[in-house]
Amino acid sequence: xxxxxxxxxxxxxxxxxxxxxxxxxxxxxxxxxxxxxxxxxxxxxxxxxxxxxxxxxxxxxxxxxxxxxxxxxxxxxxxxxxxxxxxxxxxxxxxxxxxxxxxxxxxxxxxxxxx
Numbered sequence: 001x002x003x004x005x006x007x008x009x010x011x012x013x014x015x016x017x018x019x020x021x022x023x024x025x026x027x028x029x030x031x032x033x034x035x036x037x038x039x040x041x042x043x044x045x046x047x048x049x050x051x052x053x054x055x056x057x058x059x060x061x062x063x064x065x066x067x068x069x070x071x072x073x074x075x076x077x078x079x080x081x082x083x084x085x086x087x088x089x090x091x092x093x094x095x096x097x098x099x100x101x102x103x104x105x106x107x108x109x110x111x112x113x114x115x
Contacts, residue, residue: 081089 078089081092
């Protein structure tokens with residue numbers, strides 16, 4: 001812990017510093033009041049909201065399309081491998097299950113050690 005240096009001022013010096021600080025604050029507030037304030041109209045806000053909704057909808061459609069295409073490819077590959085090469089399908093299932101168990105246990109152990 002750092003020791004803080006404290007300068008003890010007499011009441012006249014303290015009053016003078018308080019007065020100067022108040023004066024500087026008032027000048028700063030007056031400068032802030034001089035800046036013009038511009039408030040956009042309601043149509044501008046509505047237009048921004050509509051545009052953001054459209055962008056969100058387009059992004060959702062794109063993300064869902066990519067998701068469904070990737071899911072279709074994965075499921076097609078799994079079905080083809082099940083019917084064409086059942087041994088490889090079973091091997092992939094076993095390897096995936098082992099990987100999930102090992103990965104999950106490692107993550108849990110890291111969290112337990114971290115806490």
